[in-house]
Amino acid sequence: MSEAQSITGEQSIARELTAFQTNILTILAKEPMYGLAIKRELEDYYGTEVNHGRLYPNLDELVDLGLVEKSELDKRTNQYSLTDDGYDAVLDGIQWSLSKIVTDDERADEIRDIVENSY
Secondary structure, three states: OOOOOOOOOHHHHHHHOOHHHHHHHHHHHHOOEEHHHHHHHHHHHHOOOOOHHHHHHHHHHHHHOOOEEEEEOOOOOEEEEEOHHHHHHHHHHHHHHHHHHOOOHHHHHHHHHHHHOOO
Protein backbone atom coordinates (compact mmCIF):
# COMPACT_ATOMS: atom_id res chain seq x y z
CA MET A 1 0.00 0.00 0.00
CA SER A 2 1.17 3.52 -0.73
CA GLU A 3 2.11 6.04 1.92
CA ALA A 4 -0.70 8.42 0.98
CA GLN A 5 -4.13 7.10 1.81
CA SER A 6 -7.26 7.54 -0.32
CA ILE A 7 -6.93 10.98 -1.81
CA THR A 8 -10.08 12.60 -3.11
CA GLY A 9 -10.48 16.05 -4.59
CA GLU A 10 -7.94 18.64 -5.66
CA GLN A 11 -7.81 20.59 -2.39
CA SER A 12 -7.26 17.54 -0.23
CA ILE A 13 -4.32 16.17 -2.23
CA ALA A 14 -1.74 18.27 -0.39
CA ARG A 15 -3.39 17.59 2.92
CA GLU A 16 -3.44 13.81 2.49
CA LEU A 17 0.22 13.40 1.58
CA THR A 18 2.66 11.92 4.03
CA ALA A 19 5.45 14.07 5.46
CA PHE A 20 7.89 12.07 3.31
CA GLN A 21 5.95 12.92 0.14
CA THR A 22 5.65 16.56 1.17
CA ASN A 23 9.41 16.66 1.71
CA ILE A 24 9.95 15.32 -1.81
CA LEU A 25 7.73 18.10 -3.21
CA THR A 26 9.59 20.69 -1.14
CA ILE A 27 12.93 19.48 -2.51
CA LEU A 28 11.63 19.62 -6.07
CA ALA A 29 10.32 23.17 -5.53
CA LYS A 30 13.92 24.36 -5.82
CA GLU A 31 14.71 22.68 -9.15
CA PRO A 32 14.13 19.48 -11.14
CA MET A 33 16.31 16.60 -9.96
CA TYR A 34 17.08 13.00 -10.74
CA GLY A 35 16.18 10.30 -8.22
CA LEU A 36 19.57 9.91 -6.54
CA ALA A 37 19.85 13.67 -5.99
CA ILE A 38 16.43 13.64 -4.30
CA LYS A 39 17.59 10.67 -2.23
CA ARG A 40 20.70 12.58 -1.08
CA GLU A 41 18.65 15.64 -0.12
CA LEU A 42 16.27 13.47 1.91
CA GLU A 43 19.17 11.69 3.60
CA ASP A 44 20.71 15.04 4.54
CA TYR A 45 17.38 16.11 6.03
CA TYR A 46 16.63 12.86 7.88
CA GLY A 47 20.23 12.14 8.84
CA THR A 48 19.80 8.50 7.81
CA GLU A 49 19.72 6.38 4.69
CA VAL A 50 16.60 6.52 2.54
CA ASN A 51 15.81 3.18 0.94
CA HIS A 52 15.20 3.06 -2.83
CA GLY A 53 12.16 0.89 -2.04
CA ARG A 54 10.65 3.83 -0.20
CA LEU A 55 11.72 6.67 -2.47
CA TYR A 56 10.72 5.45 -5.92
CA PRO A 57 7.21 4.18 -5.09
CA ASN A 58 6.51 7.57 -3.49
CA LEU A 59 7.89 9.41 -6.52
CA ASP A 60 5.71 7.24 -8.76
CA GLU A 61 2.66 8.01 -6.64
CA LEU A 62 3.37 11.75 -6.80
CA VAL A 63 3.62 11.38 -10.59
CA ASP A 64 0.30 9.49 -10.66
CA LEU A 65 -1.29 12.28 -8.61
CA GLY A 66 -0.08 14.87 -11.11
CA LEU A 67 2.11 16.65 -8.57
CA VAL A 68 5.42 15.60 -10.13
CA GLU A 69 6.40 15.10 -13.75
CA LYS A 70 8.85 12.35 -14.71
CA SER A 71 11.03 12.64 -17.79
CA GLU A 72 13.90 10.58 -19.13
CA LEU A 73 17.37 12.15 -19.00
CA ASP A 74 19.00 9.07 -20.51
CA LYS A 75 18.19 5.37 -20.72
CA ARG A 76 19.03 4.85 -17.01
CA THR A 77 18.17 8.17 -15.40
CA ASN A 78 14.83 9.87 -14.86
CA GLN A 79 14.39 13.49 -13.91
CA TYR A 80 11.57 14.64 -11.67
CA SER A 81 10.09 18.13 -11.64
CA LEU A 82 7.27 19.80 -9.79
CA THR A 83 4.07 20.46 -11.72
CA ASP A 84 1.94 23.54 -11.12
CA ASP A 85 -0.35 21.38 -8.96
CA GLY A 86 2.71 20.18 -7.03
CA TYR A 87 3.80 23.75 -6.42
CA ASP A 88 0.28 24.61 -5.27
CA ALA A 89 0.42 21.64 -2.87
CA VAL A 90 3.68 22.95 -1.36
CA LEU A 91 2.18 26.43 -0.97
CA ASP A 92 -0.99 25.00 0.58
CA GLY A 93 1.07 23.20 3.22
CA ILE A 94 3.08 26.32 3.99
CA GLN A 95 -0.04 28.47 4.19
CA TRP A 96 -1.75 26.05 6.56
CA SER A 97 1.35 25.83 8.79
CA LEU A 98 1.71 29.59 8.90
CA SER A 99 -1.97 30.00 9.80
CA LYS A 100 -1.25 27.96 12.93
CA ILE A 101 2.16 29.42 13.79
CA VAL A 102 1.72 33.14 13.18
CA THR A 103 -0.46 34.20 16.08
CA ASP A 104 0.92 37.69 16.73
CA ASP A 105 3.28 40.36 15.35
CA GLU A 106 6.31 38.91 17.10
CA ARG A 107 5.86 35.53 15.43
CA ALA A 108 5.16 37.21 12.10
CA ASP A 109 8.48 39.05 12.44
CA GLU A 110 10.28 35.78 13.21
CA ILE A 111 8.84 34.19 10.06
CA ARG A 112 9.70 37.30 8.03
CA ASP A 113 13.32 37.01 9.24
CA ILE A 114 13.43 33.35 8.22
CA VAL A 115 12.13 34.16 4.75
CA GLU A 116 14.48 37.10 4.26
CA ASN A 117 17.51 35.04 5.28
CA SER A 118 16.59 31.97 3.22
CA TYR A 119 17.82 33.18 -0.14
